[in-house]
Amino acid sequence: MRDVLETLNNPPYDVQKIREDFDFLKVGESPTIYLDNGATTQRPRQVLERVSEYYKSENANPLRGTYHLAAASTEAYEQARKRVAKFINARTKQEIIFTRNASEALNLVAYSYGFEHLEEGDEVLITRMEHHSNSVPWQFVCQKTGAKLVYAELDGDFQLDMDDFASKLSEKTKIVSFTGTSNVLSSEPDVKKISEMAHSVGAIAICDGAQMVPHHKVDVQDLGCDFLALSGHKMYAPFGIGVLYGKRDILQHMQPFMYGGEMIEYVQDFSASYAPLPYKFEAGTQNVGGAVGLHAAIDYVEAIGFDKISAYEQALGEYCAIKLRELGTCNVFHPTKGPRGAAVAFNVCGVHPHDVASILDYKHVAIRAGHHCAQQLHRGLDIESSCRASFGIYNTKEEIDAFIDGINFVRETMGLTK
Amino acid sequence: MRDVLETLNNPPYDVQKIREDFDFLKVGESPTIYLDNGATTQRPRQVLERVSEYYKSENANPLRGTYHLAAASTEAYEQARKRVAKFINARTKQEIIFTRNASEALNLVAYSYGFEHLEEGDEVLITRMEHHSNSVPWQFVCQKTGAKLVYAELDGDFQLDMDDFASKLSEKTKIVSFTGTSNVLSSEPDVKKISEMAHSVGAIAICDGAQMVPHHKVDVQDLGCDFLALSGHKMYAPFGIGVLYGKRDILQHMQPFMYGGEMIEYVQDFSASYAPLPYKFEAGTQNVGGAVGLHAAIDYVEAIGFDKISAYEQALGEYCAIKLRELGTCNVFHPTKGPRGAAVAFNVCGVHPHDVASILDYKHVAIRAGHHCAQQLHRGLDIESSCRASFGIYNTKEEIDAFIDGINFVRETMGLTK
């Protein structure tokens, strides 16, 4: 706890200055204490302004124009792609496919890789803590191909049970798809190790990075996963832009997912050839404004530095978990050992999560309550639903203190204290 | 021509005032004469400001939150859906599915309806003038299901040949998918008639409205089509938001397309049930900013009024076509009879379209050159590619005059005049 307090009291970057960039944090008389960053973050002025600027002076349909504006738009779009490639250390920008969100990225792999490579007898190995976006697509593909979906379970400390994982991995396993950070427990499986293990049986490794990438420096070459999905809106960029990273050799042999403008080469009446990477996977007019916003958001977080962000956010998470445990009135679903991030799931004993969230809302504290798109996990924990407080670069110790006070107020309102 | 000039000289709405709303039209010393609205339009300040405003004070992940901000975000999102429903006169907002763009909307139908309903011996009838986004998905589905793709051809005046269409429609036809307005020729097939004819043989009618909806009042109940696709960015809204309208009865019996968060009801380990309409078709976090922008864009154009917009834009198209024909140095691919819209395709004799566009760009006139994602059409016209000038609410007669002067400059530069 001493380290945690030390970090929170002397943040590695100027958190108050960062807060200034977020108009959202200042709206109204009693601004919201926003602790739902796992769902979506707020956007700094720099991102919103860059997007508006783009629309005001560089806007045109990218990729196809023969006038200078279209070139400007294409340039903005491709610079964003390069920026993402550098951000996650992809080998080339051909490995960066822009999607709508992480869900679409995972569906793309499920459709374009899954359908082509799975057959009866094969297995797809996922974990108990996957977000629906990384489990339901695999249910679908397994149902259609006859492959079997297998779950690796958790240990008692809310971490992935690596023994169980190892025991479920076999020559039958063709695809291993797992989250880099649980959106509920915030436990952080060892992406590198899991990827290696997947490769050792000849399976591909797909990492759902939606919750990992906003909080950690990611190097896909070091991690070794074959695919990585992420969502811009969870890392200070606008809605409507996500990324699928894929190794070039694999992407090159995959069928397209969506068909239409931009992703073709030659179109005959009854067949077509497709554009080279990454365009083969980007059908129709792309969200250039979103890509430009993501570019600005990456610039923004990297200017702070991920070493600092990770350290600070981890301290927020730890502080919150410790404080909640201290209350003695909550069940806290958060690892006490091993890598874990900046989200804390819990339940207030005797109070339904929805009531917790509504009553906290009255105190201007925004958290999330529900199954967090992880029904399999909640069944595994033997609960219906849970509350989750999740943190971003702008949250503070004071906000967590207010949240903890709020929990006491919840109990009071529900008549659980006298 | 007299009528046309009358309309352009006395526009039915205050075009200069509208131009004031578009910062883009004023950027730099010699602002661009933007005649590529068929590719994407510019955005008025009202739309950009509404989106920024949303991010500043209403932003949260929609649909799932139990705090007031999430409710505000959900409300903004659902109001946008209602607005779209009213805009095209859908029966209910359940019939409005937000997508990334028109291409995704058409892919959704191809996957979720096409795959389930097509088999060997069936036919899918499209037209010679479809955008790749409404032909390549059908090539794919036909290849996979064994159905046959059939093209209805054009008549000599660049309109759909209704006799040919009728002769190709049969009991075998299960799907008729056609554009409401050609993005090259701007001819406007009779959506109502085609939908009726499709229904008379038991086929469903899918209308690609990407180029129709920005220019015309659309009433889906009157048109009778079963599906309609549109793209926000072609009607003054941001990139990254599109719409699929579908009749409820049909949507209800369709399989989901993408799987993940938000589109589920209950998720068991190996199977899931899906949310009701429209959520069943919206996987992952949605582009609320985009939807809010589309809402603002619809408000914007409806405040002008589509009767006025259609009349004015049609006059722009007609004026441009007449002027190009008068030059005597161009081939103009634009109907002289029948319904036609605000885009004019042409070639300057002896000059490759890319050279035309580059040289016009030097004169600050932005047009498009290429196959316009319609290779089948260009093959049908026996040309490789073409130029296209396409108009929006803010274009003027003076801009077209400058463009026509530009064509003379093109010929001069290419040494075709002395």
Next chain:
Amino acid sequence: MDLKQIYSSIIMEHSNNSEHKHELEHATHNERGHNPSCGDDIQLHLNIDGDIIKEAAFTGHGCAISQASTSLLCELIEGKTIEEARLACQKFIGMITGDEDDMDELEDILGDAVALQNISVMPQRVKCAVLAWHTLSDMLEK
């Protein structure tokens, strides 16, 4: 909004300790109501004799608001005719969605259940409040 008013004693009482929360041995009608997005899941059990709802009970789980609302519903409709129960559903849903605001009439028809009126200021909880009433409606339609 006054939160205390919403989480009032009536709600606390009904949600924590409802007389009506049990199975019904002689149930003539059973219906499940559920709210996938938040996990509320209830079963209404009725014993209907001719035109009269003789007994009403419920099982299942959910938040305080959905539990209280369900309990208040059972309390209200016991002894009422099917037609009266139908009207109550209609008025209650109208009250929550803000379409009905004649307090005198609402009190007459809904009794203690008017305590839930303030939920209408928490749009994200409306679903919880109306779940039971929609379920009863569906049940009486059949």
Next chain:
Amino acid sequence: MDLKQIYSSIIMEHSNNSEHKHELEHATHNERGHNPSCGDDIQLHLNIDGDIIKEAAFTGHGCAISQASTSLLCELIEGKTIEEARLACQKFIGMITGDEDDMDELEDILGDAVALQNISVMPQRVKCAVLAWHTLSDMLEK
């Protein structure tokens, strides 16, 4: 940029009326180069004898810039060794992408083809200018 400089007499001449635009009866090497996004589509035909490119010609279609560039390429490489042709491709592509700017050296190696240098200010036309040179590169790799 001065557009007239780009669409200079050299380009006009080469694109409209190239001596090299024809089939080659005794071609030893043929290669297609194409640019799907804009429709430029050319075939290079070479007659290579030992180490020497004895004849170079092309067929196909495209914009003035790609046609002129292809014609200039044929003009340049006739009589050159394979190694010289390789170097020319490298320098030409470098010139267009802006990586090479030693004009004296470029003129030495590329001759009339330096007329295309200004294309580098029109990013959207770069593809047209380099098509033939990439095609030749590919060809010589094999």
